[in-house]
Amino acid sequence: MRDGEGDEVEAFGPYGAGHGGLFGHRGIVARGPSIDAPRGYKGRTTRAAVILGITGVAGYVDPFLGLLVLILGLGLLWSSDAWTRSTKLLATALVVLNPLAFVLFGVSGRMGPIEVLVLLAAGVALPVAAAIRLIRTARPTRTP
Structure with missing residues (x-):
């Protein structure tokens, strides 16, 4: 009608x-x-997701740079209202998991070549998966 x-x-x-x-x-x-x-969500939200997505590569270039990028990305993530708390927790876990695994395996001294290769691949794949998830689940935010 x-x-x-x-x-x-x-x-x-x-x-x-x-x-x-x-x-x-x-x-x-x-x-x-x-x-x-x-x-x-086109500006700040995409920047947060991309910064979190490159944390693994930045950490391989220089561990200090990786830590700075990680802190910056998590700060942008948790200060944004574009995602729910559960999505933020998932992205944080995916991004922090690999550096934590490197520290735990490195302290124990039980890292062979296979473990190193798996962690290197996961160090790129997990942050990229977090970034893709964040971009797909971003909801509109109020623009000032």
Whole structure:
């Protein structure tokens, strides 16, 4: 059904859309152009996800640089309202897991060549997986 301006409208009653209701009356709900807030995740949110995604590579280039990038990325992640707490926890775990594993295996002295290769691959794959998850689950934020 269309109104005079060409927008779609839907008739509804207390028993659902299109139903005449108890006494045969119909209400009108406009379904015109949506008035959504602008999606503000393109800037800061994407930067946070990309910074977290490169933490593994940055850590391999220089451990101090990797630590700085990790702190910066986690700060941006936890200060943003674009993600739920569970998504933030998952991303934090994925990003912090590999450096923690290197420390634990390094202290125990039980790292052979296979373990090193697995940790090197995971050091790139886990932060990238966290970044992809963050970009896919970002919700619109209020822009000032």
